[in-house]
Amino acid sequence: MxxxxxxxVVLATFALSVVHWLGLLVGGVAVGLLAGSWPRALAGGAGFGLVAWLGFxxxxxxxxxLDGYLASGQLLYVSLAIPLVLxxxxxxxxxFRTRGRTA
Known part of the structure; x- marks a missing residue:
């Protein structure tokens, strides 16, 4: 389940990220809240950003x-870093999820 x-949730936040960059952050939040451990949350958030960039x-x-974009230099690196970091x-x-459970 x-x-x-x-x-x-991932599909919905991808749709949101097409309209606004905050969708990348919301997608990371959703993946983090549903993850079973911290490493899985981090990998899931970064993976979400990577898949969003691949969609771009x-x-x-x-x-x-695509050819012009791949030749753009720093723009390429920044536009890859933004979804990964967000x-x-x-x-x-x-x-927040684990803290709420133990408190």
Whole structure:
């Protein structure tokens, strides 16, 4: 059941991230809250960001703009770092979940 909820939440937050960058942070929060351990939360948040970036690459490839993007240098690195960092920062929500359980 947890996997079904996770899949639904991830799809919903991907849809949100298409409209606004906060969707990346919300996706990391969702993955962090549903993770079983801190390493899984961190990996899930970073993985969420990576998959979102790969989706962005697919959009660029569909538009015929991928070659220009890959040759952009620093823009490429920053646009990869942003979803990875936002997903990982969102995964810090794992600690709110565990703290609430032990308090």
């Amino acid at each position: 947890r996997r079904i909820v996770l899949a639904g 690459l697919a959009v660029l490839a569909n538009a015929g703009r 997903g990982a920062v969102g995964a810090l929500s794992f600690f």
